Amino acid sequence: MSSDRSTWKIKSSRTANQAHNPIRAIVDQLKLNPNVTKSLISLSIGDPTIFGNFNVDPSINEAVAKQLNSYQANGYPPADGTLQARKAIAEANSVPSAPLAPSDVILANGCSGALEMCVNVLCNEGTNILLPRPGFSLYASLAATRFVEAKYYNLLPEKNWEADVAQMESLIDEKTSAILVNNPSNPCGSVYSREHLEAILKVAEKYHVPIISDEIYCDLVFEGNHFFPMATLTSTVPILAVGGLAKKWLVPGWRVGWIMIHDRNGVFAEINQGLHQLAQIILGPNSLIQAAIPDILEKTPASFFESTIQQLQDNVKLSVEALTPIDGLVPVNPQGAMYMMVGIEIEKFKDIENDVQFSAKLLDEENVVCLPGECFNYPNFIRLVITANRGRLEEAYQRINEFCARHRK
Ligand SMILES: Cc1ncc(COP(=O)(O)O)c(C=O)c1O
Numbered sequence: 001m002s003s004d005r006s007t008w009k010i011k012s013s014r015t016a017n018q019a020h021n022p023i024r025a026i027v028d029q030l031k032l033n034p035n036v037t038k039s040l041i042s043l044s045i046g047d048p049t050i051f052g053n054f055n056v057d058p059s060i061n062e063a064v065a066k067q068l069n070s071y072q073a074n075g076y077p078p079a080d081g082t083l084q085a086r087k088a089i090a091e092a093n094s095v096p097s098a099p100l101a102p103s104d105v106i107l108a109n110g111c112s113g114a115l116e117m118c119v120n121v122l123c124n125e126g127t128n129i130l131l132p133r134p135g136f137s138l139y140a141s142l143a144a145t146r147f148v149e150a151k152y153y154n155l156l157p158e159k160n161w162e163a164d165v166a167q168m169e170s171l172i173d174e175k176t177s178a179i180l181v182n183n184p185s186n187p188c189g190s191v192y193s194r195e196h197l198e199a200i201l202k203v204a205e206k207y208h209v210p211i212i213s214d215e216i217y218c219d220l221v222f223e224g225n226h227f228f229p230m231a232t233l234t235s236t237v238p239i240l241a242v243g244g245l246a247k248k249w250l251v252p253g254w255r256v257g258w259i260m261i262h263d264r265n266g267v268f269a270e271i272n273q274g275l276h277q278l279a280q281i282i283l284g285p286n287s288l289i290q291a292a293i294p295d296i297l298e299k300t301p302a303s304f305f306e307s308t309i310q311q312l313q314d315n316v317k318l319s320v321e322a323l324t325p326i327d328g329l330v331p332v333n334p335q336g337a338m339y340m341m342v343g344i345e346i347e348k349f350k351d352i353e354n355d356v357q358f359s360a361k362l363l364d365e366e367n368v369v370c371l372p373g374e375c376f377n378y379p380n381f382i383r384l385v386i387t388a389n390r391g392r393l394e395e396a397y398q399r400i401n402e403f404c405a406r407h408r409k
Helices: 014-018 022-027 058-070 083-093 110-122 137-145 165-171 194-207 269-279 287-299 302-323 355-366 390-407
Strands: 105-109 128-133 149-156 176-182 211-214 239-244 256-262 329-332 339-344 381-385
Touching: 014 137, 022 137, 058 287, 083 105, 083 256, 083 287, 105 110, 105 269, 110 137, 110 176, 110 211, 110 239, 110 256, 110 269, 128 137, 128 165, 137 149, 149 165, 165 194, 176 194, 194 211, 256 269, 256 287, 302 329, 302 339, 302 390, 355 381, 355 390
Parallel strands: 128 149, 128 176, 176 211, 211 239
Antiparallel strands: 105 256, 239 256, 329 339, 339 381
8 A cells, every 4th residue: 555545635526626606706706795774686696586576377386286295206207307297398399390209308407407418418528619608607617527628609799699600610620519509598688580590500510510509598588589499490400409497487496407309310319328328327307396397388377478578578678778878887688588788888987997896896885786797708797687576676776877876987
């Protein structure tokens, strides 16, 4: 035995050392000021349930209660999810241009778990993945902990956050393992047109790069916009589309997500098998909710979704109307999801140097929390979550207005 084992020398793994959540790292620097008496208004957490105004539909609770009382849904579900749940998801999302069989669906621990499996099956250490900038920070964290290089394609605020497709194309090389597209987007609230999605698909097709399409905000789109599942627009590009209950059904804590494997001409045969193998490692979401999925997908009334969208839309209108007149802020009108990016014209402020400082001072002086764009790899913007109720939003924007007036040159 070498002398190396003569004492305790325990080091954390390479994976743990790579694990980094930029949101936590930045948010942890934001400190509450104990001397501010104004109530705290948090516009930073993408959880629609925290204000009490976005509630789950009673039919969804009933679907779960039915399973709870049946005593039939307490055992280990199959590794890739119960057949009934996979069948329900396949049927709800199948269209002639993108057919899905139950075996094309895999249940996962939230959409996050689904994304993790997609990265695990497509990317090896040393490859690269194309990610949106600004983008949801989990993507970069997943890449980093797998020693996969993140290459960023730019989203353009002046084009409603469409991707710069030419720049995206320029990033692709021999080692590119996937392009990740998030539509509707967190943090941008953008919803892509058919033409734009087709332009991205054209690049993927030209270089034979598969797509991971994060569609967790599917159908959460405002009047005048339309959500196109990416897989319905191609007969050649293979796509792993991910979704879940978190946002559309307003139950992020239930941790139910799924992968829909859209093979094209058999090119995903190995990936399909690989995902089913990966699913064997950790069982997916809990058995009760899985058992309730067929009822949840079939029986949630359309009025529930309509009312969610109406509330979000009203909040967007209020937010844009309140923020647009504030000199120094440039809100970008969202078309869906639950977020809004607001540009900061830093040069107009006398004592604020960047978005992180803007957020820190806003919290310190006004007790309003918003995430600096830095959390999404996009400086000089802030991201607002627009799910608070009207009164709280109005109060927050009033405080932001006063804050900007105090700090403007
Ligand atoms: C774009 C995006 N993808 C995935 C997720 C993760 O979803 P889940 O809570 O189901 O893991 C989120 C959560 O905020 C998100 O914004």
